[in-house]
Amino acid sequence: MTDLRTDELRVDRAETGARSNWIEGEDEDWIKPLIHQAHWAKEFAYCPYSKFRVGAALLAHDGTVFTGCNVENASHNLGLCAERTAVVKAVSQGYQSFKAVAIASDLEDQFISPCGGCRQFLREFGDQRSVYLSKPDESYKKMTVEDLLPVSFGPEDLKRKRVFTTDKITSNTIVSSVGGNALQSNSDQGRR
Ligand SMILES: O=c1ccn([C@H]2C[C@H](O)[C@@H](CO)O2)c(=O)[nH]1
Ligand SMILES: [Zn+2]
Structure with missing residues (x-):
């Protein structure tokens, strides 16, 4: 039995209206759908302890989107952030090349910003990736992983x-x- 509902979701070209080379192209019509998917993922948040819902949508270079939500636990320190849930889903399905990630929360007046652990987790797959911090009205602020985690430590350092x-x-x-x-x-x- 396969439930594809929360597995691989594509930013549909019909939805974005983008050109066929949209993923490499200069136009970024995928940004709003990606942010929308992060907000949709937030609906699945399991956060009975913090009551703080977070969603993430991670865009792979081929256009596949992996969503994630925070998943908390009665043993509090085992809780997972939305961003890490999305990365783990993607990597465990064979994806390691990402273009961008969008993050969503219910914070009214603030763009949700990833925690330090998630910054490092994202950095593993490249520090030039785009990170879209959003608000519930789906307005957003674009940053890069490097902006969020300057002078970082990454896989290249282990080879020095x-x-x-x-x-x-x-x-x-x-x-x-x-x-x-x-x-x-x-x-x-x-x-x-
Ligand atoms: O960027 C963030 C910030 C917080 N959380 C989660 C962790 C915890 O479940 C809840 C409150 O910190 O929000 C995320 O998933 N991502
Ligand atoms: Zn985090």
Whole structure:
């Protein structure tokens, strides 16, 4: 049994009226439908504790949209944000290339802004992605992941040259660096 209702939703070209190259093109007729989908996703929010509904709509480069809502839990720290729900849905369905994300809440006078954890989560897939912060009237403010998380740490940093690499670390050896000098102490030294 397959329920496609909340799976992959496309920003329909008939709805946007955009040209066939809309996804690469300069016109951005997809923005309003994307924001609309974020607000639609907000309706599914499971937030009995905070009573604060959030929705997200993540646009992949091929035009597929993945929606997400916040999903809270009686064990409070396990709650998931809407943005992360959308990213996890997309990645688990084989998508890793994103163009934009729209975020929606019920805040009357403020554009909903992603939390620090979600900023980092989004940054994993590129810091130039567009982030549309919206209000309930579907007005929006465009930012990038980099605007929201400047001087960030990302997957590229794990590939940069380091003074230590794990091949110098053996299972029972602690390696640390003080003022550029490498100190090695094994568990025997630790007991003295
Ligand atoms: O950008 C945001 C901000 C908050 N929340 C959720 C987390 C929690 O469920 C509720 C209140 O913080 O809102 C999101 O999903 N996204
Ligand atoms: Zn968050």
